[in-house]
Amino acid sequence: MFKTNFKIALRGFAKHKLTFFINLFGLALGLWAAILIGLWVKSELNAGRDFAEIDQVYRIMEHQRYGSDIFTITSTPGILANDLKEYFSEVEKSATYSWSQENLFVKENTRLKLNGFFAGEDYLHIMQYAFLHGDRNRALSEINHIVLTADAAIKLFGKTDVIGESVVMKETEGENSFIVKAVLAPFSKDSYADFDYILPFQFMLDKPYNSWLKEWGNNGPSTIVKLHKDADWQAFSASIADYIVEKNDGSNVTLFAYPQSELYLHGKFKDGIQQGGRIEYVRLFSVIGIFVLLIACINFMNLSTAKSQKRAKEVGVRKVVGAEKGALVNQFLSESLLMTVFATAISLLLVELTLPIFNTLTGKVMSVPYADGMFWLQLLGIMLFTGLVAGSYPAFYLSATKVVSVFKSHTKAGKGVVMARKGLVTFQFILATVLIVSTLVVYQQINFALNQNLGYDKEQLLVVPLEGKLMDNYEVFKNRLDQNNEVRSISRSTHSLLGRNSNTGDVNWEGKDPDFNALFEIMRMDYGFIETLGLQLIKGEDFSREKGADSIQGAIINKRAYELITENNPDALSFNLWGDDRIITGVVDDFHFQSFHQAMEPVIILLDPSFASNCFIKVGTGDIQNTISSIENLALEINPDFPFQYSFMDENYARMYSEDVKIGELAKYFSILTILISCLGLLGLSAHIAEQKTKEIGIRKVLGATTFSILNVINKEFIAIVSISILLGSGLAYWAMQEWLSGYAYRIEFEWWFIPTAAAVILSIAYLTVTLQALKSAQINPSSTLKSE
Secondary structure (H helix, E strand, O other): OHHHHHHHHHHHHHHOHHHHHHHHHHHHHHHHHHHHHHHHHHHHHHOOOOOOOHHHEEEEEEEEEEOOEEEEEOOOOOOHHHHHHHHOOOEEEEEEEOOOEEEEEEEOOEEEEEEEEEEOOOHHHHOOOOEEEEOOOOOOOOOOEEEEEHHHHHHHHOOOOOOOOEEEEEEOOEEEEEEEEEEEOOOOOOOOOOOOEEEEHHHHHOOHHHHHHHOOOOOOOEEEEEEOOOOOHHHHHHHOOOHHHHHOOOOOEEEEEEEHHHHHHHOOEEOOEEOOOOHHHHHHHHHHHHHHHHHHHHHHHHHHHHOHHHHHHHHHHHHHOOOOHHHHHHHHHHHHHHHHHHHHHHHHHHHHHHHHHHHHHHOOOOOOOOOOHHHHHHHHHHHHHHHHHHHHHHHHHHHOOOHHHHHOOOOOOOHHHHHHHHHHHHHHHHHHHHHHHHHHHHHHHHHHHHHOOOOOOOOOEEEEEOOOHHHHOHHHHHHHHHOOOOEEEEEEEOOOOOOOOOEEOOEEOOOOOOOOOOOEEEEEEOOOHHHHHOOOEEEEOOOOHHHOHHHHHEEEEEHHHHHHHOOOOOOOOEEEEOOEEEEEEEEEOOOOOOOOOOOOOOEEEEEOOOOOOEEEEEEOOOOHHHHHHHHHHHHHHHOOOOOOOOEEHHHHHHHHHHHHHHHHHHHHHHHHHHHHHHHHHHHHHHHHHHHHOHHHHHHHHHOOOOHHHHHHHHHHHHHHHHHHHHHHHHHHHHHHHHHHHOOOOOOOOOOOOHHHHHHHHHHHHHHHHHHHHHHHHHOOOHHHHHOOO
């Protein structure tokens, strides 16, 4: 039976070549999209879960209340981890670990900048990275230990078996030698780990300028715990809620525990409540992948039912000679499944060809796991789903054909079939409309964020890290650069202007509501910073060397901070910061130091460049490469031990929207794919309708009809369907994009032209697709179509 069905299917494919190729490539494109999205979704769902006992691991986080706002952060006091392990029986292991830091490591003639962090002794027992070499129990037990990744070990030593070897880390304040105690195995492709080394947290804690890490009122590093297997994590979370308040009277912090395995996908909080995260994109593109595959299946259904008249006699003859309905259903489903097998082979080839591009687009390292049996089971499931969905309706529809109707030539499709066909085409173009409108909105919002006035001038602004002797000899560096005609101004700051860096709620002023609190961002900088960045002074004056102590003890605030301080006291000229009075010497217009996702926050600018490690250099628009080269030569002359690094501020700012850009790119490509598959279906259906209307077209031509009027006979039906799809899809797109835009504090309005633009694109492509086929039919000589009459 299978052999017979296989032969019949192949004969049918050969007989109806256009339909075969449209169905084949339509299904192949749908499966291609489904496989790519499936690989990405699987990678996202597995990210950060490939650790032993990860279900016992929890991140300690904070809710901080400021007025009516609740900020949720992963930063905690540096001494929290030890207390949790000592005073809470549920805690088996606990560790503090720092933010990511880049440092210079030297081994003989090899000098490398590596990215890593500082972590407590228990960290590698909690996050159980696989070891290539070393003892987990001793890896971070001493202050002079270091853990390297395999990649970092090869770069430094040329090999991975380097236990007991030493490496020097150079910092601005000096250098320290560390002994390699462990080498980690390469991370899995689903891991979101991105570091080269781990150093003991105690080394960071012991530095004199890091004494703030030992205070309960300060946050910075993160705290992670591993609970005992039988511990109730929610009860534990509730029990630590007021722990910071007990240690620091007057604190506005509520502690809680959150599963580490869930943080990557579900790490977005709003007003203290978990609300989405990356899981929203996972769900979105999972739905898109399913819909794109369904669109391909819809094409198959439509073309198969449209060709029902040509196969009706075949069905009738088979029924006359005794074929049962079940056998006929099996025949048509076999054809569909065979088509799916061919399409799957083509789709895998397309995946191999495009996966490197897809990896670049998504920022991942994915590959097709051919050696994984589960992959083949999942692929088989997709193939069966596709084949059965695509072939089910045609199979049951064709197998139900009545023999009497066949031989009386009454096999014209009924109204129900025609309406179903139109409904399926409508669904295709609804999705296409949603994707195109969404792509327009995403691109407009990103363009808005990148090109709006940020309150400072990010163009031609170089950022150079100050390290080694550049920190100690900054004035020499600055004075030498001032002699370069292409250097407009130069200053330095502790702040990167790329998100939250240092902030406090300990700000008070006369007239402040005792029940009100706000989180102020603290920026410490040197003279000339306001000029270099192009900040706009709207009151008072800039810090001045001539003012001396007045500048040092004063403060410049932004407009938002000024509005808060003067709300109940319009004549306020000062405020109290950490117990010290500060005179307001100037007010600058608001400027964005976060992405447009966040609202404008109050800022306090202090003249204190003690630890300012970010040098901002405003350069001219002349020969930028020569200017950079001269800056590099000077930096290496002063600071030969450290490699020269620089970045452009506009590029740094743009990177804050990298995830949004990825989403926009994915939406763009999938909208193109959706239109392509949908138009393949239109091409097939228009060819079928043109074939049905061959004699009608011939008669119209004989009676003097123009080619244009004949084209309208075929076009009008499809254009009406596509127009309805655009109308319905526009409503869905408007709702979806309003939801997406709500994630931005500063956003565009949903412009009226988004929908007409999408409509014009879809209608133009649909009209062109149908017209090409209709034009072919309109040019046939009437004599050849009417001669049988």
